[in-house]
Amino acid sequence: MADEVGAELLALRCDAVSDLGAAALRDVLEYFDPDLVYVVRESADVRVLSRVRRAFDGPVVAASGPADGRTETVAGVSFVFAGSAALLEDALDDAPPADFIVCDDIEPTTDAVALEATLAGGKSVARYHVRASESPTVLTGALEASYDHVWDATVDGRPVRLPVRGVAPLRRSGAAELACLTCDRRGSVAVSSVPADRFGLRALAGVGPATAARLRENGYDTRAAVAEAAEPDLRSLPGIGATTARELAQSARALAGSEVIRRTDESVPPAAETATPLFVDIETDGLQPTIIWLVGVYDPARDEYVDFVDTDPSRDEPGAATREFVSWLAAEYDAPSLVAWNGHGFDYEHLERFVASYVPEYRDFWREHVSTYDPYDWAVRRKNAVLPGRTNRLEDVAEALGCERAGAAAALDGKTLAERIRRSLEGSRSRRSDTDESTESPSEIDWDAARGYCEADVRELAAVYDAIVAAPPERGDTTAENGDESTSDATQTGLADF
Structure with a gap:
């Protein structure tokens, strides 16, 4: 559960967890360790709701009828749950203070004729904002947890900003992705998510419903039981060959023991005797970035973290942080070795593009003297190691290895x-085109928290890298054999990992 950071709210949709057995449902609750559970209105099922209430020793709130309202305060964070937007209107004369309003009536609607988007229930929430002593963030189970938008409203001529966050599980191909929200007292929200089929025995590599049932039928009810099993015993099960048995055993040991399992003796680059790694992470404005506004670097040899942040970001000057970073890098290191998680899939591609576009005088230095390495690629794509996270996102692997985030950085996500x-x-572009400077709204970015988030990322990367290096290689790996067997690995890579 949350500490001084805030409260952990786990949002469930009944159809996303209806197929989970009792053990897998307990695993969900133990993994996310929420302070409270919210069951969204969509696909509501009283049978599933009852199972959740029996499994969780804490408040479980369901989006029920229009007259249902409830206030919960957990970990110092207050939530007002409203079964309808109309119920918020009824509470205007005695609006309880809240850090968050949770109401599934709140969702965008589009007028197909006027081609205008409006926020259903927005007027009710805006009036509540004006009357309440706080300015709560709105959470809604009508939207997925990836939704994050600030709406503008007007109440009696007074402008009101309505930050709206979705909480519902993310729809993916295959299983939905369960979302847990870290909600702090300032209304900030960070989302962590895991596919619903990565709990219980299904968390193991390549284990689908049929294999999970086969394991249970043969006495392997838990991941710990599989981890303790001898591989010949696993190979003796119907439909499980040598490769699958090895993958099962390795995945079970990684998860049950919260440890990295090295599958090969291939050295982890860069070789320590030739280079000292510099752990790096970039922050952008999206997956197709128009700006790199923060670059963080951790040098373990110096035990020093430095960052380069543009606190006045502008698309007119998108390369400011990159310029400061590469200038510093060239001055401090003759031939630096950078290490980034999924760096070959994101960080290095965009850093090289920004260096070429905005700091062209350093392009030759970057291409000829800077080496780049990616432990995610080495471990997962090249199948050199099995990692202990439910997904292979850096934060999940780091948490499985015992790295706990604290402070404001824990209430942020990329x-x-x-x-x-x-x-x-x-x-900023809108304000530059507006002659009335009084319309400028304060920045919603806590720069200290943002810098702390990036520092936590690179320090976690260093810890994960060290754990991979320290893990002893397994002997007698048979993954190269029996090439006709399925080597599908549900826990090791996929679109849900990034």
Whole structure:
């Protein structure tokens, strides 16, 4: 559960967890360790709701009828749950203070004729904002947890800003992705998510419903039981060959023991005797960035973290942070070795593009003297190691290895930061075109928290890298054999990992 950071709210949709057995449902609750559980209105099922209430020793709130309202305060954070937007109107004369309003009536609607988007229930929430002593963030189960938008409203001529966040599980191909929200007292929200089929025995590599049932039928009810099993015993099960048995055993040991399992003796680059790694992370305005506004670097040899941040980001000057970073890098290191998680899939591509576009005088230095490495690529794509996270996102692997985030950085995530930067960029452009400077709204970016988030990322990366290096290689790996067997690995890679 949350500490001084805020409260952990786990949002469930009944159809997303209806197929989970009792053990898998307990695993969901143990993994996310929420302070409270919210069951969204869509696909409501009293049978599933009852199972959740029996499994969770804490408040479980369901989006029920229009007359249902409830207030919960957990970990110092207050939530007002309203079964309808009309119920918020009824509470105007005695609006309880709240950090968050939770109401599934709140969702965008589009007028197909006027081609205008409006926020259903927005007027009720805006009036509540004006009357309440706080300015709560709105959470709605009508939208997925990836939704993050600030709406503008007017109440009696007074402008009101309505930050709206979705909480519902994310729809993916295959299983929905369950979302847990870290909600702090300032209304900030960070989202962590895991596919619903990565709990219980299904968390193991390549285990689908049929294999999970087969394991249970043969006495392997838990991941710990599989981890303790001898591989010949697993191979003796119907439909499980040598490769699958090895993958099962390795995945079970990684998850049950919260440890990295090295599948090969291939060295982890860069070789320590030839280079000292510099761990790096970039923050942008999205997956197709128009700006790199923060670059963080951790040098373990010096035990020093430095960052390069543009606190006045503008699309007119998108390369400011990159310029400061590469200038510093060239001055401090003759031949630096950079290490980034999924760096070959994101960080290095965009850093090289920004260096070429905005700091061209350093392009030759970057191409000829800077080496780049990616432990995610080495471990997962090249199948050199099995990682202990339910997904292979850096934060999930780091948490499985015992790295706990604290403070304001724990109430942030990369997507939320990118969205705030995007809004800031759009807002600054709008304000520059407006002659009335009084319309400028304060920045919603806590720069200290943002820098702390990036520092936590690179320090976690260093810890994960060290754990991979320290893990002893397994002997007798048979993954190269029996090439006709399925080597599908549900926990090791996929679109849900990034």
